[in-house]
Amino acid sequence: MVYSLTEQARDFTPHGLSIPRIPIPKRMPDPAGGVPEPENVYHKGYFPRIRETLARTVAGVRLLATNPARVPSAAAAWLGEQLEKDALFFQAGLFGGWAAVRAGFRATGRGLRHPVHRRWILGLIALIAFLPGFTWQRCGFRGCPDVGKLAALQPGGAARVYDARGQLLAELAPTRWAVVALDDLPDYVAEAFVAVEDKNFYEHSGVHWPRFVAQTVKNLVPGGRSQGASTISMQVARNVFPDRLPAADRSVKRKVLEIRVAREIEQRYTKAQILQTYINNIYFGEGVYGIESAARVYFGKHASQLKLSEAALLAGLPKAPTHYSPRRNMARSVQRRNLVLSLMAAQGRITAGQARSSKDAEVRLARLRPESRPRTRFPYFVEHARRMLEAELGPALYAGGLRIHTTLDPRVQRAAEQNVEAQVRAIENGRFGRFTGPRRAAYRDSSETPYLQGAAMVMSARTGDVLALVGGRSYDESAFDRMTQGLRQPGSAFKPFVYAAAVAEGVTPTDRVVDDTVRRELPGGEVWTPRNFDGRYRGAVTVRTSLRQSINTIAVKLAEQAGLDDVEQVARRAGITRDIPPLPSVAIGATAVRPMELVRAYTPFATLGYRVEPRFVTRVEDRDGKVVWRARVKRRRVMDRGVAFVVTTMLRGAIDRGTGTAARGALGDGVPAAGKTGTTNDATDAWFVGF
Incomplete structure (x- = not known):
């Protein structure tokens, strides 16, 4: 869109704004009768572009104050004008070459011959040409990390753990022993890591470009599975520099910087030095850094005493230490170990016979000794929080300075803790009947713990916060x-x-069910006959009474009436993740569960239908107080409100007049409570699980 100026004062209205213009005098003829002097399109008074911009701004404000209805159309027209100018320029650049670009500048009123325009265009071209080389050489404006730190690499400082009242609870320091020299280890230890992490380690100079390009293309395919292409040097x-190269950052900028640093590491250190640094500082899970630890x-x-099968298992951990x-999962760990052994054999690092014999080797783990970690208050809670955060943050948990x-509520x-110990001692002392099991006192100096144990968990049913x-x-x-x-x-x-499940199928607390002998044939022909705890049968009783007195035979009948599959679905939605066999014995708890899962599975009764996930950590902050991870309250409706209410009223009876x-x-009188015992x-x- 091109505009011309007239000899008389006129309005310039490309977009509906009426802006008064300065009158332009007629061009005076040359006294000598020759060609008139060319019009100076650049110097129409002092600072013409600024004056024009100010005039447009004033007109826009005036329009907004006097006629707001016209503002959208005027703005749209102005935007169209700008887009048309830009389109003309870029179209010229793409299809017409340099001459067309110059013409495009002239058409838009921006001549390249003007010294101001020429200066900033040439400066921009020089800057664009200079920046890539500068950023590569300097690793951006912050400068390159000092790879000299490689020789003295140490894990970061301990993360500090606080309770719900803001008091220091513990420090999560990584476990670490002395650095071991590569020459002191069996050859297959280093070879195992090279085989699974970077088989071309000895051929490339920091980056294996064919693998890197192939994985990059694969990651860009929509729906493709994201994969890594990091060499040992890049790891x-x-x-060495987790602050500059955070593993969680998947940006191109971080990857380019990682390549730059890896290549400098390759230039300053030998392959043996790089590999020794890697195996002495890589993260193996459980708060452990380095092959020796x-x-x-x-x-x-000691690492020098590792067998081939053990070295292969450890080499498989750095990819996903928690997984x-x-x-946590022996079957998955053995599968990963066997993959490492297969790769070593395929790459000629060990023989096929060595791989076969090592795959058959049994994994014998050492007992996890508490002395390997700093002493803390409430260590069971702290250790579980550490394992959970390792799964979320990985090695970044030990990068240093996290809060x-x-x-946890210390009170x-x-x-x-006091009540668990008091209850267990009461059982040992015979308060609830004769106790014949081993006593704790007999194993004070032993590594075995066959004596009576206890456990407890206190959780808010509303938020899931684990208080103890x-x-x-x-x-x-x-x-x-x-x-x-x-x-x-x-x-x-x-x-x-x-x-x-029975209530959901229409059973009511006042329905009567007969308590008598039950015989069921199990798969394999075995006949199963459940008995009540006291050995008696009560005849017809209400459903409410049967739960209050925990009558086994009626529980089996109700499970069969509701359907064993329905019982399984109710338990699974409530929070039980373990397999629940479709057998009548499940009705009286003949299946294995984790105690914490059972606590979670009771939350739908306490919340009238919502399952609430346990929460041990609310947030994690860096040393500057910035939140780097936060745990939200997780609630999900898994049970009908009416069903949860009816079952809760029956569980209140178990507390008031039943087995609880x-x-x-x-608690004393007047405190609403519901729950259920189990033996x-x-x-x-x-x-006992209650609320």
């Missing part, structure tokens, strides 16, 4: 967390899910 770069924690031996941890805010935690967690009688004697890691049969504590009256005695055969396990 070392990330470990990994060998100690996982196998109880492949043998302490972890938890949900509730101390009360839970007790995983055993003593973390120093046994670091195994029975609340979050143990598998136990819940016994009658499973019955609320049976009754919820001990809880009522502890397995021979009183091997005794439960």
